[in-house]
Ligand SMILES: [Zn+2]
């Protein structure tokens with residue numbers, strides 16, 4: 001990636017930048033994401049937490065239900081409460097799901113996969129070539145080898 005991706009909340013109290021490209025990008029159509037965002041889906045860029053540099057503010061974690069039932073910590077601006085990223089499954093803050101809509105240029109990341117399409121809103125039409133799954137998917141089949149290696153390095 002030629003230029004690093006940067007983003008932040010709505011009020012400007014928090015800001016961040018990604019030190020590299022993400023490992024993978026999800027577009028999640030699950031009912032939990034719909035409820036949390038008030039939208040049709042959420043777009044999450046999966047990246048190592050230490051590759052997310054906070055430029056301003058200190059985001060605060062809020063424990064929130066997730067589709068898996070294990071919950072997720074959503075990190076929010078302490079002032080405007082906009083969600084910047086989350087960690088899933090009660091894991092330590094090692095892997096972040098950065099909300100692509102909070103990037104200054106969200107169009108620079110395209111979803112690599114659409115998940116939980118079983119609850120996709122009926123009027124949402126997915127691009128024909130886009131991989132889509134009723135629920136979750138097999139990471140080993142879908143992720144590029146470099147990204148799998150990054151994930152293994154993170155949790156290995
Ligand atoms: Zn804010």
Ligand SMILES: [Zn+2]
Pocket residue numbers: 028029030031032033034042067116
């Ligand atoms: Zn979801």
